Amino acid sequence: DAKTTQPPSMDCAEGRAANLPCNHSTISGNEYVYWYRQIHSQGPQYIIHGLKNNETNEMASLIITEDRKSSTLILPHATLRDTAVYYCIVRGMTTDSWGKLQFGAGTQVVVTP
């Protein structure tokens, strides 16, 4: 599985957009980029995923570069409840590829008033 690299922490002002980068330079053609977040003392929560096109849902937008070696998760209007650790994961689109899913350190996002 492709390795991902994320900054360890990021601060964001409430109401502003939060742009979270992720580097996945070894991603292969059939692997998707997934984002999860973990609010303190809760289990991880799915946010969004994409292959090569930009994606948007009610939680966030995902921008994937044309060469697919990096991506950015955008929280358009950060709220205090968005304070969490955000994990970028690369996975294939088969059930087998989801076996022993391991997490990196992620990015600790702190949204301040």
Added chain:
Amino acid sequence: GAVVSQHPSRVICKSGTSVKIECRSLDFQATTMFWYRQFPKQSLMLMATSNEGSKATYEQGVEKDKFLINHASLTLSTLTVTSAHPEDSSFYICRAQRGTEAFFGQGTRLTVV
């Protein structure tokens, strides 16, 4: 609503006692579930893979006799921490896969006193 339900959410037990944590997939069958442990300010660490109808497989360094896993049905996996010690105090999280969708339990905060 929650797709994977984990109970209890928090438990305090005395040293030497055993604690059972349940993980249920609510509206789908999960032949495989996964158990993670998370210490403060650290990422999730995969402990073991729970297989319905067969023995669990454990990651290196995880004591199978201490962390008993039972996956007796397609919707329920249990993790029993036996003879708990203060160093077992941690946040335990389960994961179930529905195809390529990963669902996590809410987590169990275990405190051993």
